[in-house]
Amino acid sequence: xxxxxxxxxxxxxxxxxxxxxxxxxxxVGDHHVVFPTSGDCFAMVxxxxxxxxxxxxxxxxFDADGDIxxxxxxxxxxxLAEFSSTPPADDLLAVAVFGADDxxxxxxxxxxxxxxxxxxxxxxxxxxxxxxxxxxxxxxxxxxxEEEDSSPAxxxxxxxxxxxxxxxxxxxxxxxxxNGGKRKVKVDWTPELHRRFVxxxxxxxxxxxxxxxxxxxxxxxxxxxxxxxxxLQKYRSHRKHLMAREAEAATWAQKRHMYAPPAPRTTxxxxxxxxxxxxxxxxxxxxxxxxxxLHVWGHPPPHAAAAEAAAATPMLPxxxxxxxxxxxxxxxxxxxxxxxxxxxxxYSAARKWGPQAAAVTQGTPCVPLPRxxxxxxxxxxxxxxxxxxxxxxxxxxxxELQAHPSKESIDAAIGDVLVKPWLPLPxxxxxxxxxxxxSELHKQGVPKIPPAAATTTGATG
DNA sequence: CCTCAAATAT
DNA sequence: TATATTTGAG
Numbered sequence: 346x347x348x349x350x351x352x353x354x355x356x357x358x359x360x361x362x363x364x365x366x367x368x369x370x371x372x373v374g375d376h377h378v379v380f381p382t383s384g385d386c387f388a389m390v391x392x393x394x395x396x397x398x399x400x401x402x403x404x405x406x407f408d409a410d411g412d413i414x415x416x417x418x419x420x421x422x423x424x425l426a427e428f429s430s431t432p433p434a435d436d437l438l439a440v441a442v443f444g445a446d447d448x449x450x451x452x453x454x455x456x457x458x459x460x461x462x463x464x465x466x467x468x469x470x471x472x473x474x475x476x477x478x479x480x481x482x483x484x485x486x487x488x489x490x491e492e493e494d495s496s497p498a499x500x501x502x503x504x505x506x507x508x509x510x511x512x513x514x515x516x517x518x519x520x521x522x523x524n525g526g527k528r529k530v531k532v533d534w535t536p537e538l539h540r541r542f543v544x545x546x547x548x549x550x551x552x553x554x555x556x557x558x559x560x561x562x563x564x565x566x567x568x569x570x571x572x573x574x575x576x577l578q579k580y581r582s583h584r585k586h587l588m589a590r591e592a593e594a595a596t597w598a599q600k601r602h603m604y605a606p607p608a609p610r611t612t613x614x615x616x617x618x619x620x621x622x623x624x625x626x627x628x629x630x631x632x633x634x635x636x637x638x639l640h641v642w643g644h645p646p647p648h649a650a651a652a653e654a655a656a657a658t659p660m661l662p663x664x665x666x667x668x669x670x671x672x673x674x675x676x677x678x679x680x681x682x683x684x685x686x687x688x689x690x691x692y693s694a695a696r697k698w699g700p701q702a703a704a705v706t707q708g709t710p711c712v713p714l715p716r717x718x719x720x721x722x723x724x725x726x727x728x729x730x731x732x733x734x735x736x737x738x739x740x741x742x743x744x745e746l747q748a749h750p751s752k753e754s755i756d757a758a759i760g761d762v763l764v765k766p767w768l769p770l771p772x773x774x775x776x777x778x779x780x781x782x783x784s785e786l787h788k789q790g791v792p793k794i795p796p797a798a799a800t801t802t803g804a805t806g
Numbered sequence: 807c808c809t810c811a812a813a814t815a816t
Numbered sequence: 817t818a819t820a821t822t823t824g825a826g
Contacts (some may be wrong), residue, residue: 531815531821555808574808575821581809 532572540563542576551584 534542545562546554556574561572 528814529822534820557807570807571822575823578809578811579820 534569534576538565538568539576542573542580546577546580551581 456525531665541563542559546560546561549555554577556570556577559573559577560568
């Protein structure tokens with residue numbers, strides 16, 4: 346029987362992960378190209394991976410009648426957005442270079458300190474980037490150095506002069522701090538920075554991770570302890586949240602296991618009446634709903650417009666061709682082929698924000714894609730609308746983009762569909778092999794489709 | 807120095 | 817409105 350565990354895997358030696366995954370070799374050649382769910386790297390960091398996964402979509406897959414819907418929804422726009430959210434350095438609009446050793450020359454907008462520009466730490470070379478990614482026009486030359494103290498050691502800012510105030514009522518200073526009334530430049534926690542942060546935390550252990558140590562390990566000169574502390578606070582908060590959700594999910598899996606009706610041994614009339622491509626409900630898991638499956642923490646906050654655009658983007662069905670419904674019943678399940686390189690990109694996108702993103706993508710020839718703003722519905726419930734069969738041009742385009750999975754990708758897709766359809770990223774679970782899945786399906790009354798026939802069915806019009 | 811929560815920015 | 821980040825009290 347297929348087993349589902351939403352709990353994190355047993356292993357977690359996160360800090361070593363990079364060494365194991367170094368160079369990112371073998372990933373594409375490995376078994377699960379599209380949404381890999383197994384492999385050393387994941388096993389090494391599954392604990393960590395949870396922090397990157399949005400569980401907000403509790404559940405795909407069942408419709409109101411309790412039948413599983415044949416849609417593993419993937420929003421390609423979002424994938425692409427994820428894929429392209431870290432622009433190359435030269436793609437940025439305004440750049441301020443740090444001083445050789447200590448103080449960053451943070452870019453600050455004249456009138457509104459910190460409103461239109463962001464300070465970004467690029468890498469350990471000490472390059473700070475003031476990227477007005479979202480405000481293309483405002484950025485040109487309005488930069489001036491700021492007296493912000495960002496050297497880790499040298500921050501002797503004596504801020505604790507309170508205690509005379511008395512109670513728990515914190516100072517209601519209306520936006521202006523004591524040192525000049527300038528709010529510090531907002532730090533842009535890029536995926537890379539966040540990755541390093543997480544790595545440091547992992548290395549120290551979640552319990553012993555304190556800002557000063559993290560800062561040390563990160564070895565970046567564009568962050569203060571305060572920045573780290575703040576991020577750590579958020580990180581812990583998210584973590585807590587996720588763990589709660591995990592527990593919830595585990596409960597769900599348990600319930601389903603307990604109450605799910607036994608799989609039919611033989612083909613009953615009901616089964617016969619049911620279209621063969623309806624996956625038996627006993628395989629599905631959490632409660633019904635559509636969802637945007639891929640989301641990670643650490644993204645830049647959304648544009649309103651971007652969010653709208655993303656929301657308007659139809660969710661897409663992903664369907665292994667063997668299992669696709671007959672074309673006359675569901676033409677949307679039969680996308681047309683595209684360059685397999687696309688799957689490579691999809692794969693990269695899916696991995697982009699994971700802890701090993703850098704390692705994995707190092708050797709990956711990434712074709713620059715148009716950058717989409719990233720929606721950021723961290724814990725909000727996405728408004729899901731199942732897409733109508735591909736009538737619109739956009740939907741059609743997306744279908745084309747989804748097409749032509751390899752054997753490996755089909756395998757992976759099936760694994761995802763059956764084990765954790767709402768999660769393109771791994772949870773430390775190994776998906777069943779194609780054969781075992783097919784055999785499982787067969788046991789449950791789904792007629793087997795010979796691969797050859799399936800291929801023909803899927804590929805031809 | 808750390809953590810938490812309010813304040814503030816986006 | 818929601819989320820991210822800063823600020824400052826404890």
